[in-house]
Amino acid sequence: MPWGDGTGFAKNWETMGLAWHNSSGTALGEDKMAKIYNHLVSIDQDELGMIYNSHNIRENSFLEIAEGAGVPQGWSFPSYWESTDDPTQFGKLRSLGSTSFEFNNLKDWQSEKWVAEGGKFEIDENTGYAYFSTDTLGVDDTFRFYRTDIEELIRAGGVMSEYSPFVELALDFKGNNLEDYYLIWKTKEGGDEWFSVAHNFVATTSNEAFSNYTDRCYLEMYFAENWDKQVITSIGLEFRPKEDEILNIRSGQIDYIRCQYDTRQSNPTYQWILSLYNYVRYTNDIEALKRLMPKARKALLFLTHALEGEKGLLDISYLYGHNGIGMYKKENGRYNFDTINGVGNGYWDLTVSSEKCLEANIYFYQALCAMADLEQRLIDAKVEISEKSIVRNRMPGGENVEYKFTVKSLNNLASIVKLNMQKEIKPVQNEDGGYDNLGGFWNSTTGRFASGINEETGAIADYGYVYWNLEAICAGIGTDEQQLSIMQWIDGQRTVAGDTSTGDDIYFYEFAPRFNTKDAYENLSPFAYATCNPFVEDCGTSFSKQVQNGGAVIAWTYYDIVARAKVLGADNAYARLQKIQTWYEKVQAAGGEGYEFYSAYYDTLAEETNKKTWGIFIKDKTAYGRYDLQQAETTGAGAIGLDAEFIESITFIKAIPDAFLGMETIGHNAISFKNNMPTELSLLQLNNLKFGDCVYNVRASANLLQIIVEKIEENGSIDGKVTIKFAEPSTDYKVYINEVETTDYVVENGEISVTVDFGNVCIKVK
Amino acid sequence: MKKLYKKIIPLTLAIATLMGTACSKKAKIEVYDGYELHYQATDGDLANFLNNFAHRNLRYDDYSAGKFAVGRRYGLC
Known part of the structure; x- marks a missing residue:
């Protein structure tokens, strides 16, 4: 059942389609809201605060090229296999600017092309993994494996790092006395000199559980010295011991060293914030909000800090290749295209996204407004969260950044963003x-x-x-x-x-x-x-x-x-x-x-x-x-x-x-409707909407808006307010609550507004 | 479980809706869970359209609205 199972790129729209009506229990065959909640809790988030598009699960080691589940932290394309003329031809001279090292059953990857120093490294074509280990090292000795014939594989004479701002790894091992493992490489410009970077220095999510390490991780290589805008002629991994210790690595296996594009987007992060907002605004589930708000705050920091939204407009240029440069027509009339530019950033994944792009800022603005609302709900519900939300600095090695936004500062920033966009x-x-x-x-x-x-x-x-x-x-x-x-x-x-x-x-x-x-x-x-x-x-x-x-x-x-x-x-x-x-x-x-x-x-x-x-x-x-x-x-x-x-x-x-009914939520346990009925439609009724624990109907005609409670969930209660609004008539009028005339209403900006306890209520203006 | 809308809907609305429904020549999806989202309107054809569309999409698999394993490799291209 796809509903509730959708990945992150459209989660806002998925929850827009589900959260406001009765999608829980068995009304839709299974509890869709439970699935939404599980997604909100379980979807991965990196140390920048970025929400992944899909769960960071490992691939089957025998997946065919181009058959992977995409890149969990980003989008499906551009993908490493688009660096070749033919996705089945990895490792051959047909490769254009990059390639990937997949230790699966492709015949190109024979063990003798890989060199191991200080231990064993062997590819098993039957399992799709390369296996590595070492137990013969002395104090401070390192263990490394690498490949040196890359220049023969690729037209460019090596991996052009612009086609590989990221290196993705999937590996497991048990290690003793490991300081960290390093990506090592040589460049055409550097000749025989090896360069290296500690995996935890550039990994979007660090992992120091070396005693029983297992990870699918993503290294932001464009931040590593001597990587960006280079031609990589050798590549491998090096395991370094802690000072004055003897390194031991057992049960090591690696699926791939994947030279990869930066397919991260701002999209899944604000989609997640808005899906949390959609979930909370109709369920009024303050416990869920309490649990998820630290994650939401980090997610917002990805937008405000890493993508610099705090400066007044979201800027995705932090993400490599995310510019507005698309195809162009050459003098010979043919179109030129280059996968290092114009990486997509949202639902519309073929369309280039400028560094400051409209779609991203529309959703950044909404995310700010949503976060302000969610923060206010916590205040209204008298819920305090002691956990600090801290993310990694956008520059590796920089100071961590702590969330310090308030309702007021979020609303202020939202106003600035809106004005700037206009x-x-x-x-x-x-x-x-x-x-x-x-x-x-x-x-x-x-x-x-x-x-x-x-x-x-x-x-x-x-x-x-x-x-x-x-x-x-x-x-x-x-x-x-x-x-x-x-x-x-x-x-x-x-x-x-x-x-x-x-x-x-x-x-x-x-x-x-x-x-x-x-x-x-x-x-x-x-x-x-x-x-x-x-x-x-x-x-x-x-x-x-x-x-x-x-x-x-x-x-x-x-x-x-x-x-x-x-x-x-x-x-x-x-x-x-x-x-x-x-x-x-x-x-x-x-x-x-x-x-x-x-x-x-x-x-x-x-x-x-x-x-x-x-x-x-x-x-x-x-x-x-x-x-x-x-x-x-x-x-x-x-x-x-x-x-x-x-x-x-x-x-x-x-x-x-x-x-037509002006449905809005207005804070913790509060919902509103505004009668905006079209002239031609005498009566409209929507049945089985959901607000908190209550399944209800809403009915409207030209001068009426009525809430009808259908049922309250077992062990639930009706708790909240409803505000019902009408455009103020130009002629004399009276306001009635449940057929009784009332003066308990407000007129503001041409609108009549009545607020009552949520429940069976009928408001008329006539 | 069928819900008895008649209990809560004024007679005028029920009649209008039923008339609209009766006049409609369009195919309807008949099976509604009693507590699933449901539209009613004095324009019965409009309500039928909205209910049909909503139900077909909300019960995506039941109505084979599409073949798609969510999260597979494909993008929107």
């Missing part, structure tokens, strides 16, 4: 010849937020990123004028010069707007190349053939409806909802079931398009691939994200309570 984008050339964005993200030329800049050319990355602009509005980012300008563009009320898609075509996919409105092929990251190439060769563009370039994903219709309700009004949002309904009914009428539920409809559309075009023997290049569903494990990449891996599709259903 500033005009401002690329300025720096002394190195590259560019920095010294402004925010607003592009007054197009009247919308840009993603960031290309740090090499200074070009503004504004490809009409609809989804990020909608997310910004829903997060409360943007002045009223900015938000209106964005919605007028997306709604087709105005056209942006140079856009590929305008007006009604923005909703070509019916269920949601396009991800972007301007062909972004030229600025897609290198990793998009293989995916997009067939379309580019055939059509000259990948626009509308890829979810990340003109395609659409239904989860984001949540943001569209909520942003419309906020900026253009509930009736506008409702009209869009009805169009989605029309689309869904057409899908149902197509008769698809199971895996084919959506594809039956889109196969028909594609077939009809082909009939029209192929009938006269002219291929309609613009239609080719337009209706392909993306289903990673079956048909692969596509333009439409609805099912298969898009489990976050369920986020859409939260648009109903958020857009």
Whole structure:
């Protein structure tokens, strides 16, 4: 059952789809909230505070190349196997800039190519491990194993360290008197000189349990002296004894020494903070918050310290290769791409992320607001946490950093981030010849937020990123004028010069707007190349053939409806909802079931398009691939994200309570609703929502909003407040609580607000 | 366990919803756990749409909404 089991990259959206209604107990077959909680507790966190994308489990030593579970601390690509022309050709001359040393059953890795000094080292092709040990050393003697023929393996004459800012290791051993083990290497520039760095100096999570060591660890090699921007000609490990001691290593086994990209992202960390927030705000589980807050505080420090969000905008340049440099067209007309640049940083993993990028800052801002709320909940619940949250300095060897934020300082920083984001984008050339964005993200030329800049050319990355602009509005980012300008563009009320898609075509996919409105092929990251190439060769563009370039994903219709309700009004949002309904009914009428539920409809559309075009023997290049569903494990990449891996599709259903019932939580044990019913809809009722221990319904009509308690969990209680709001009528009115007229209400900023104990209550304004 | 919405819903809403449902020609997912998220509206077709979509996605495996082993190697590409 995928729900509750999702990995970190979409945990915010997963919990947005689950936490506010009855997902616990057996209502959904199994307790989804228990699974969410287990994930929150168990997911790994490194010493910088960064939350891993998935659990740091060991791979099977016999996995085929390119079949690994990705990199737990980061994302699946770029991966070490993308450093070669052919992923099956590791260790051969076909390798481009890097390679990996996998002690599995590949024939290339014969033991004689590895040298051991001071002990034994032997590869066993039957088990997929190399085994090592030593028990013959004298005082202060070291044990090492290494490989020296790397220059023969790789075109570049060795591992180009820019393709390997990280070295990943998976090994086990039992050691006595070990000071630490070191990565050792030679460089082309250094000749025969060995360089080394202690594993615990550069490991993102240190491990000194040498008596029975087992780890899958990640070494930030770009911080090691004599590694960055070098050609590595030899590599190995060295085990060094404590001073005046005799080293002993037993039962050593190693799976790989993997020269790896830096695929860490800011994304899983704020996704985790927001999923904790989503969990706590609807469960009111203060014990869970008490347990997880030290972890949350460290997670925030990853964003504020390591990624320097404390300076007013999140900057991901700490992560190697995370810049806005994507593909570019060479003079011969071919596209150039290089996996060392433009590493993705979020859900949209083909799209380059600028050092200061819009998506990351939208979520950094929300993470700050969420943390302020969570801190306030602890205060309100009179819960104190004595455990200090301390993380490692962003620079190895620097002083540790302790969490000292308060509700006030978190809110202050959030305000600064928001204001900075709303500033005009401002690329300025720096002394190195590259560019920095010294402004925010607003592009007054197009009247919308840009993603960031290309740090090499200074070009503004504004490809009409609809989804990020909608997310910004829903997060409360943007002045009223900015938000209106964005919605007028997306709604087709105005056209942006140079856009590929305008007006009604923005909703070509019916269920949601396009991800972007301007062909972004030229600025897609290198990793998009293989995916997009067939379309580019055939059509000259990948626009509308890829979810990340003109395609659409239904989860984001949540943001569209909520942003419309906020900026253009509930009736506008409702009209869009009805169009989605029309689309869904057409899908149902197509008769698809199971895996084919959506594809039956889109196969028909594609077939009809082909009939029209192929009938006269002219291929309609613009239609080719337009209706392909993306289903990673079956048909692969596509333009439409609805099912298969898009489990976050369920986020859409939260648009109903958020857009039309104004559902919000407002601190410990407090929830609020604002009646924002569309004119056309007389009555709306949502059944089986969840707040604390209470399963309840909420009903709304034009002048009514009612809470109906369905049941209270066994051994649970109703404990909390509910605030119900209405827009203040322009004519005379009276307020009623359970049919009794009342004056116990507040009018502020054009809103009537009634706060009562959470329970069966009906508020009317008439 | 089926929940008796009739106990808590005013007659007008129940009738309106039932009328909307009865008029709908779209296929419905009939099996609801009594305590699963459920929409009702005077526009019965809208409620059917929302319930169908929600249920299909919330009971992802039951309705084979997709083949995907979460956490596998694939990215979004």
